[in-house]
Amino acid sequence: MNATVLTDQFGRRIDYVRLSVTDRCDLRCSYCIPEGFTGFEEPEHWLNFDEIERLIGAFARLGVSRIRLTGGEPLLRRDIAGLAGRIAALPGIDDLSLSTNATQLDRHAQALKAAGVTRLNVSLDSLQQARVEKINGRDVLAKVMAGLAAAQEAGFAPIKLNMVALAGSNDDEIDEMVAFCMERGFVLRLIEAMPMGDTGRNAEYLDLQPVKERLRTQFDLIETTLPGAGPARYLGTADGGFNVGFITPISQHFCQTCNRIRIAVDGTAYMCLGQDEKFEFRPLLRDGCSDAELEAAILGAINLKPERHEFNESPQKILRFMSMTGG
Ligand code: SAM
Numbered sequence: 001m002n003a004t005v006l007t008d009q010f011g012r013r014i015d016y017v018r019l020s021v022t023d024r025c026d027l028r029c030s031y032c033i034p035e036g037f038t039g040f041e042e043p044e045h046w047l048n049f050d051e052i053e054r055l056i057g058a059f060a061r062l063g064v065s066r067i068r069l070t071g072g073e074p075l076l077r078r079d080i081a082g083l084a085g086r087i088a089a090l091p092g093i094d095d096l097s098l099s100t101n102a103t104q105l106d107r108h109a110q111a112l113k114a115a116g117v118t119r120l121n122v123s124l125d126s127l128q129q130a131r132v133e134k135i136n137g138r139d140v141l142a143k144v145m146a147g148l149a150a151a152q153e154a155g156f157a158p159i160k161l162n163m164v165a166l167a168g169s170n171d172d173e174i175d176e177m178v179a180f181c182m183e184r185g186f187v188l189r190l191i192e193a194m195p196m197g198d199t200g201r202n203a204e205y206l207d208l209q210p211v212k213e214r215l216r217t218q219f220d221l222i223e224t225t226l227p228g229a230g231p232a233r234y235l236g237t238a239d240g241g242f243n244v245g246f247i248t249p250i251s252q253h254f255c256q257t258c259n260r261i262r263i264a265v266d267g268t269a270y271m272c273l274g275q276d277e278k279f280e281f282r283p284l285l286r287d288g289c290s291d292a293e294l295e296a297a298i299l300g301a302i303n304l305k306p307e308r309h310e311f312n313e314s315p316q317k318i319l320r321f322m323s324m325t326g327g
Pocket of ligand 1: 070073099100101102162195
C-alpha cells in the first residue's frame with residue numbers, strides 16, 4: 001500500500017485513472033462517435049507502451065491504485081494484453097479493469113485474464129440484432145455474445161454490462177436486459193446519455209430515477225453497494241445473486257465523490273468528463289523529464305480538477321466526444 005495520497009483542492013482522493021489506449025472504434029454508437037467522424041488522433045501522438053508504463057508508474061507512486069483500460073475500443077490497440085501485463089506488474093497497482101464493446105473479446109479474453117485484468121465492463125445496449133445495428137452502427141450482436149461467452153469461460157466474474165438507456169430506442173428493453181443478466185450472472189448498469197460533442201444531447205435522454213423505482217418494486221430489489229462501485233448506485237436481490245447499477249450524471253450528479261481522472265491516447269489528462277481542464281503529459285515524456293518532474297506535473301494537474309461538471313447548466317459546453325476523452 002502506497003503512503004502517498006493524491007488529493008484535489010476539494011479534498012477528494014484521486015486513486016483511479018481511466019486510460020484510453022486508442023480513440024478508434026469499430027462501432028459508431030449514436031451517442032458516442034458520429035458516423036463519418038474523421039478527427040482521430042495521429043498515431044505518432046499516441047503514447048507508446050514505454051511512455052504509458054512510465055506515466056502510470058508515476059501515478060502509482062503518488063497513490064493511484066486502480067486503472068481502467070478504455071478507448072475508443074481498447075481491443076483495437078495492438079498487443080493490448082501485453083500492455084495490460086506491464087501495467088498490472090507496476091508496484092501499487094492492485095486493480096486493473098477494461099471496458100470493451102466485446103466485438104473482439106472472444107480472441108482476447110484468455111490473454112487479458114492471464115495478463116492480470118481482473119474486471120470487465122462490456123457495452124450492450126440491446127438484445128435485438130436490428131437495434132444493435134441501429135444504435136451501435138454495426139451488426140455485431142452475435143460477435144458480442146461470443147465475446148461474453150469467452151469472457152465467462154476465461155473466468156471473469158462478475159462481468160458488468162453497460163446499457164445506455166435511450167428514450168424511444170431501447171427503454172422498452174430494460175426488463176428483458178434485467179432478465180438476461182439475472183439468468184447469465186451479469187451485473188447490469190444502466191447509464192444516462194451525457195451531452196458529449198454533439199452526441200448524447202438529443203431527445204433520447206432518459207431520466208433513470210423513475211426506472212429505478214419501477215425496477216425496485218417489480219423485481220423486489222433492495223439498496224446495496226458493490227466494491228469499486230464508483231458513481232453507480234446499486235439495487236440488488238436480497239440473496240445478492242443479481243445487481244443493477246444506475247449511473248445518473250444528469251438526474252443526480254455524483255461529482256462530490258469523484259475519485260478519477262482520464263488520460264486520452266495522446267497523453268492529455270482530462271480532469272473532468274464535462275469540463276475542459278486538462279494537462280498534456282506527452283511533451284514532458286518526450287522531452288526527457290525526470291521522475292521528480294513527472295510527479296510534480298501530476299500534482300499540479302490534479303490541482304486543476306474542477307468541482308463538478310455542468311451537463312445540466314451548459315449541455316453545449318463539451319465539444320469532445322466520449323471516444324476522444326476516453327469513456
Ligand atoms: N469501447 C469501449 C466500450 O464500449 O465500453 C470503451 C469506451 S466507451 C466510450 C465506454 C462507455 O461509454 C460505453 O459503455 C459507452 O456506452 C459509454 N458512452 C459513450 N458515450 C456516452 C454518452 N454520450 N453518454 C453516456 N455514456 C456514453
